[in-house]
Amino acid sequence: MSRIFAIAFNTFREAVRDRVLYNLVVFAVLIIGSSLLFGQISIGVEKLVLVNLGLTSISLFGIVIAIFIGIQMVSKEIERRTLYTVLAARPVSRWEFILGKEFGLIGTLAVNAFFMAVGFFAALFYLSHKFVHEDAYLLVALYFILLQFVLITSLALFFSTFSSPLMSSIFTFALFVIGTFAEDLRGFAAIAGGTAKVVITTLAYLVPNFAALNVITQVAHGVAVPARLVLLNSLYVLIYAGAITSAAVLVFQRRNLK
Amino acid sequence: MNQRVVFISTVLTIGLLLASVPVLDQVDRAREDQTLQDVLYVPSAGTVKHLSLGYNGLMADIYWTRVVQYFGGKHHLKSREYQLLAPLLDITTTLDPHLVVAFQFGAIFLAQSPPEGAGDPQAAVRLAERGIANNPAEWRLYYDLGYIYWQELHDPRAASAAFLKGSQVPGALPWMKVMAAALAQSGGEERTARYLWTNILHDTNDDLIRANAGKRLRALDSDDTVTVLQHYADLYTEQLGHAPQSWADMIASGHMRGVPRDPMGNPYLLRNGHVEVQDPDNFPFITQGLPPGREASVIPKMPGK
Numbered sequence: 001m002s003r004i005f006a007i008a009f010n011t012f013r014e015a016v017r018d019r020v021l022y023n024l025v026v027f028a029v030l031i032i033g034s035s036l037l038f039g040q041i042s043i044g045v046e047k048l049v050l051v052n053l054g055l056t057s058i059s060l061f062g063i064v065i066a067i068f069i070g071i072q073m074v075s076k077e078i079e080r081r082t083l084y085t086v087l088a089a090r091p092v093s094r095w096e097f098i099l100g101k102e103f104g105l106i107g108t109l110a111v112n113a114f115f116m117a118v119g120f121f122a123a124l125f126y127l128s129h130k131f132v133h134e135d136a137y138l139l140v141a142l143y144f145i146l147l148q149f150v151l152i153t154s155l156a157l158f159f160s161t162f163s164s165p166l167m168s169s170i171f172t173f174a175l176f177v178i179g180t181f182a183e184d185l186r187g188f189a190a191i192a193g194g195t196a197k198v199v200i201t202t203l204a205y206l207v208p209n210f211a212a213l214n215v216i217t218q219v220a221h222g223v224a225v226p227a228r229l230v231l232l233n234s235l236y237v238l239i240y241a242g243a244i245t246s247a248a249v250l251v252f253q254r255r256n257l258k
Numbered sequence: 259m260n261q262r263v264v265f266i267s268t269v270l271t272i273g274l275l276l277a278s279v280p281v282l283d284q285v286d287r288a289r290e291d292q293t294l295q296d297v298l299y300v301p302s303a304g305t306v307k308h309l310s311l312g313y314n315g316l317m318a319d320i321y322w323t324r325v326v327q328y329f330g331g332k333h334h335l336k337s338r339e340y341q342l343l344a345p346l347l348d349i350t351t352t353l354d355p356h357l358v359v360a361f362q363f364g365a366i367f368l369a370q371s372p373p374e375g376a377g378d379p380q381a382a383v384r385l386a387e388r389g390i391a392n393n394p395a396e397w398r399l400y401y402d403l404g405y406i407y408w409q410e411l412h413d414p415r416a417a418s419a420a421f422l423k424g425s426q427v428p429g430a431l432p433w434m435k436v437m438a439a440a441l442a443q444s445g446g447e448e449r450t451a452r453y454l455w456t457n458i459l460h461d462t463n464d465d466l467i468r469a470n471a472g473k474r475l476r477a478l479d480s481d482d483t484v485t486v487l488q489h490y491a492d493l494y495t496e497q498l499g500h501a502p503q504s505w506a507d508m509i510a511s512g513h514m515r516g517v518p519r520d521p522m523g524n525p526y527l528l529r530n531g532h533v534e535v536q537d538p539d540n541f542p543f544i545t546q547g548l549p550p551g552r553e554a555s556v557i558p559k560m561p562g563k
Binding site (some may be wrong): 074094095182183184186187188190191206209212218226228231232233235236239240242243244246247249250253254 | 262263264266267270273274275277278279281282284285286288289320323324326327330365439
């Protein structure tokens with residue numbers, strides 16, 4: 001466990017040194033701040049614009065960061081030849097390496113999200129001069145965004161175990177887009193018949209369900225998110241990310257690194 | 259060690275993916291159409307179009323699937339509320355104004371009374387008209403518009419106008435003109451109906467349609483004649499204080515010169531001051547001169563509905 005923690009901590013330390021990461025976070029905070037201006041252009045929907053744009057920025061920038069860092073996890077280590085040092089010279093298993101990388105990246109994203117969220121709530125307070133009961137729902141939306149990051153991280157890490165960074169980023173982003181329409185895919189499956197139904201249904205359950213993790217519109221209108229959904233989404237992400245991480249371990253374990 | 263990790267990770271991958279299926283089903287249940295509900299928060303269909311970053315066609319297809327799903331689900335439950343149908347259709351058709359199927363079926367979904375549809379024929383008319391404005395070469399959209407005016411709004415004149423416009427679109431099937439004429443006749447637009455039936459009689463190559471047009475014109479002729487004959491019979495009653503019992507009474511009083519005949523050559527009947535055709539089966543579309551208890555049948559059943 002300590003070895004996983006050591007790799008996670010090292011991954012986190014390396015990630016926060018990356019200047020691109022800071023640029024992205026600063027850019028996200030700027031966009032959140034600029035939503036105050038956008039809000040003033042639209043009459044009567046200042047808060048709505050702020051919440052929509054703010055949470056969307058946190059989500060999208062976090063996903064970009066997750067893909068950007070996640071896809072380089074393995075390839076960078078191979079390129080620098082540090083992977084051989086870690087795996088050969090130290091008593092670290094490959095699965096520990098993968099888990100450590102995953103936890104390290106999730107930690108990095110959580111810290112980033114925290115700073116972006118601070119910027120977001122500061123902008124909200126600047127606009128409203130107070131927090132109301134409904135603002136608590138925004139925390140649920142932020143929690144769901146974190147769950148998105150967990151899914152994206154496992155996907156990016158999975159692809160990075162066997163593919164180039166460019167291809168990994170394409171695969172991960174494509175799955176994010178498809179996953180955003182996962183419910184529609186299941187809708188297609190419901191309408192389809194015969195072999196198409198079987199194929200689409202299988203695909204619909206195989207792709208990650210990002211649709212259920214996006215409640216930004218809902219909370220922006222002050223609509224509460226049911227506790228049951230919070231619980232189920234957490235369980236789903238735990239299971240799905242677990243499956244993808246296991247797959248990453250499987251591929252990485254069988255990969256010839258020589 | 260290596261084999262053990264491979265085995266455990268394989269089992270975990272498959273096992274966890276399988277375990278995610280029932281959880282996902284539960285998530286879907288917990289969300290209760292939340293994806294569809296989101297349309298209520300969309301400020302306008304145009305906003306969705308801007309947000310689709312140019313991939314309007316794909317987004318329209320997705321929204322059309324949502325319409326079908328939503329309508330299908332509600333229809334299956336025999337729901338009387340289709341709150342999301344109009345905004346979903348609005349977004350779909352704004353994203354792709356050439357998605358004719360969305361206008362066609364969308365208008366019908368909107369028009370039909372609950373639980374068969376949303377029961378909003380005015381919204382259906384607006385959708386069909388928008389469809390026609392964007393796709394003027396699609397005669398079927400005129401057909402749908404006419405159908406809604408006729409069946410849901412009970413406005414035969416507007417329906418006739420829609421069918422007539424549609425019949426002028428290249429490729430429109432001939433019965434569009436038939437419907438226009440029949441509905442004009444039913445709506446009291448006799449002159450329009452006569453003009454249209456005459457056109458159909460001369461233009462069509464279809465024997466059935468030509469025969470039908472002939473019957474329609476004969477019915478119009480007969481209706482005209484019966485109206486005039488009835489006027490004289492009423493005049494007789496008014497002047498002599500009792501109803502004429504036969505044409506002989508009318509001829510004797512100088513109100514008629516001879517026994518009048520219908521377009522098939524058979525004499526009209528005069529029973530207790532009431533003018534009737536001899537054989538109403540010869541004139542299936544007449545509205546005048548029908549024997550007591552027999553109702554007029556002006557509008558035929560529409561093909562394809």
